[in-house]
């Protein structure tokens with residue numbers, strides 16, 4: 068059976084060009100970038116080049132502002148804990164939103180345990196944070212604002228430049244988790260005017276386990292890993308050279324004709340959204356209709372539950388995801404959908420289909436062909452669906 | 456995706472005894488939509504106190520659907536006393552096992568069935584605590 072991958076918000080396929088670029092860095096150019104000899108220099112050059120490419124993709128002024136990490140989770144941890152540790156004598160208040168990825172939310176909860184105070188801002192029914200709420204939440208002791216650029220579940224894109232203006236007026240450090248945005252929409256750290264920005268390679272066709280934290284020059288932040296002098300002493304450990312080369316190549320590819328690719332994926336997304344709305348009744352599009360990631364489609368389908376939708380789709384060869392997850396005691400509805408005001412019942416019926424540059428028109432047609440039947444099968448089984 | 460056994464997948468793909476019984480002798484429902492699962496069982500009881508027919512409707516995860524289906528198979532033709540004894544372990548075993556995090560779902564089907572039997576027998580069952588979404592462990 069030919070399978071269709073529509074879970075690109077979870078992770079993407081590594082671009083074969085990226086893989087080719089990485090290959091020599093395992094068995095040929097295997098030197099330690101810190102080493103004096105030519106082996107080391109070759110690796111050093113490769114890392115420098117990759118850093119330039121990543122800096123380019125997000126329009127950073129200086130490649131020194133890029134610190135390579137193991138991915139989005141580490142970048143978020145580094146940014147938030149690093150600022151909290153550095154500025155704890157100045158204040159202990161952090162502002163975030165209630166729809167952040169767990170990499171941010173659980174880090175904030177950890178800091179709450181350590182005596183920090185965190186404000187979790189609400190969002191509207193489209194998943195948007197109101198900049199006025201950010202302003203109202205600011206206190207004397209606020210040291211950090213961390214709000215994601217684009218949401219991983221519903222794709223809503225936040226007004227970060229407006230929020231950073233407020234941060235700047237109040238002299239507060241601002242971080243954004245741009246893991247879902249980088250590589251899929253234009254991201255410019257100066258336009259966004261943020262001090263810190265997280266990105267992760269595996270969301271835009273580089274391998275898993277490599278990412279970066281952008282740290283604007285002059286930002287006060289504690290080191291993350293203590294040890295050698297790698298990454299200017301901010302994150303010790305011998306560099307993941309092949310991964311870094313892969314991230315650099317993926318960044319370069321992502322930046323080429325970005326708007327064109329974005330338009331093409333947006334068009335597929337809209338075809339999928341419109342088609343689903345046409346074919347299936349009693350469903351709701353989650354997330355903002357236009358201020359959303361080009362590849363994100365998220366629906367709540369009434370009267371049925373997410374996992375069983377995923378199972379039926381998987382059997383038909385379609386890989387998707389849902390905001391309904393079974394934990395050991397019960398099913399848990401997505402914190403994002405609940406924060407957007409959905410009832411738990413409706414949140415349980417959520418389905419996310421996320422596209423990448425590798426999805427085609429035929430993929431969309433297949434989903435539009437399969438999904439209505441999946442839904443009607445499950446609804447026929449549902450005790451809360453009224454068939455009349 | 457969960458690592459379900461072939462048996463679970465079979466019952467999920469081809470659920471047995473789905474539907475309603477118009478003139479059911481007993482009906483039982485457990486769960487709550489806000490918890491992500493509801494199970495409803497319908498039974499017909501014959502003169503020998505045996506379950507002559509049973510049907511279900513389920514809103515829930517894959518395990519919920521498969522456990523409902525196997526439960527109907529396990530109790531069809533059984534006496535009410537035998538059917539009442541059905542444990543969630545027996546349900547899970549008949550499915551070739553369930554992933555650990557999914558075990559709680561196997562309680563639902565047996566609970567719904569017991570409720571349907573009690574309904575037939577005219578016994579009031581206590582309402583579950585619907586607020587916490589913790590399935591009763593039997």
Ligand SMILES: Cc1ncc(COP(=O)(O)O)c(C=O)c1O
Nearest residue numbers: 138139140168170219246247267
């Ligand atoms: C918004 C967001 N932040 C952080 C992460 C974590 O990234 P990683 O898997 O690279 O640690 C993800 C990906 O799951 C994400 O979508």
Ligand code: FES
Nearest residue numbers: 393398516557560
């Ligand atoms: S809700 Fe069915 S097993 Fe968790």
